[in-house]
Amino acid sequence: MPAESGSVLLVGVGGQGVVLSSAVAADAARRSGFDVKQSEVHGMSQRGGVVSSHLRYGPLVHSPLIGAGEADAVVALEWNEGVRAIPALRPGGTLIVSLDRIPPPSAFVDRHGGAVAYPAVAPDTLRRTVPDVRAADATSVAAAAGNARAMNSVLLGILSPLLPFPAEAWDGAIAANVPRAALEANRAAFAAGRALRFPAAPAPGTGRPRRRAPAEPPSVGSVDIVDAWCKGEDCAICVRACPEYVLGFEPDARPVRAVRPDACTACMLCEILCPDFAITVRRAAVPAGPSLVAAETT
Ligand code: SF4
Numbered sequence: 635m636p637a638e639s640g641s642v643l644l645v646g647v648g649g650q651g652v653v654l655s656s657a658v659a660a661d662a663a664r665r666s667g668f669d670v671k672q673s674e675v676h677g678m679s680q681r682g683g684v685v686s687s688h689l690r691y692g693p694l695v696h697s698p699l700i701g702a703g704e705a706d707a708v709v710a711l712e713w714n715e716g717v718r719a720i721p722a723l724r725p726g727g728t729l730i731v732s733l734d735r736i737p738p739p740s741a742f743v744d745r746h747g748g749a750v751a752y753p754a755v756a757p758d759t760l761r762r763t764v765p766d767v768r769a770a771d772a773t774s775v776a777a778a779a780g781n782a783r784a785m786n787s788v789l790l791g792i793l794s795p796l797l798p799f800p801a802e803a804w805d806g807a808i809a810a811n812v813p814r815a816a817l818e819a820n821r822a823a824f825a826a827g828r829a830l831r832f833p834a835a836p837a838p839g840t841g842r843p844r845r846r847a848p849a850e851p852p853s854v855g856s857v858d859i860v861d862a863w864c865k866g867e868d869c870a871i872c873v874r875a876c877p878e879y880v881l882g883f884e885p886d887a888r889p890v891r892a893v894r895p896d897a898c899t900a901c902m903l904c905e906i907l908c909p910d911f912a913i914t915v916r917r918a919a920v921p922a923g924p925s926l927v928a929a930e931t932t
């Protein structure tokens with residue numbers, strides 16, 4: 635059995651194929667002789683909500699969950715979701731991101747005028763934070779290969795050289811998981827993604843000096859946890875659902891804890907999704923001043 639291990643976080647929005655992509659990558663890992671654990675959050679995908687899938691492989695994997703700073707690679711099918719997933723990357727990790735832009739309903743600051751608050755689509759700017767960014771217009775690449783809807787396979791193709799899975803494992807996984815009618819388009823899209831080349835990430839200590847990181851935005855929420863009601867790692871729904879990676883576990887695995895408390899945006903997802911009513915989210919007064927979202931307004 636191979637000795638390497640790794641973690642890949644796949645993110646996107648409903649309908650883009652995050653779950654299928656994760657299934658293909660997990661199957662390729664299995665065909666390469668690895669133990670694999672995979673977990674998904676796609677409860678709101680049918681409404682255009684965010685979807686994420688954690689994938690971990692190795693000689694023996696006990697938990698599928700990837701904590702903050704642990705992912706070797708993030709594969710983002712949508713630009714904003716890629717930016718939001720950066721805290722999951724380990725130092726030196728790779729961000730593979732589509733230039734596709736699907737503003738979520740919550741990004742609309744003026745529904746009548748159509749204005750949205752959304753991060754600038756600027757791979758070069760992102761490289762100041764994550765040196766190894768592999769950004770591609772995946773939908774156009776997939777369209778040129780035969781079917782724009784196979785953009786997720788373009789991103790898997792970009793991911794494939796980073797993982798120790800042979801080409802035949804990838805091909806077998808695509809054939810086993812993709813519907814027959816879309817198989818050849820996805821094979822072509824995968825090959826097109828695998829053939830793409832990106833600027834080399836600068837070696838540590840070289841490259842342009844990084845600007846001082848902007849101050850963390852002020853917290854607008856905090857979570858209260860009823861320890862006795864929390865089932866811990868056996869559940870972990872809130873950990874997987876939290877878009878800001880606020881929640882996690884200490885080594886004793888129970889109860890859940892706010893491991894990045896300053897990042898809480900009071901979105902309420904954890905409180906809504908906890909089946910045991912163990913979490914209460916408290917909103918702090920939002921300070922007056924500039925928007926909390928570092929964004930462009932269009
Ligand atoms: S969803 Fe609720 S029960 Fe599950 S880990 Fe989170 S707080 Fe605990």
Ligand code: SF4
Pocket residue numbers: 855857875876877878879880881897898899900901902903904905915
């Ligand atoms: S309220 Fe939202 S951001 Fe805060 S911990 Fe819960 S899911 Fe995470």
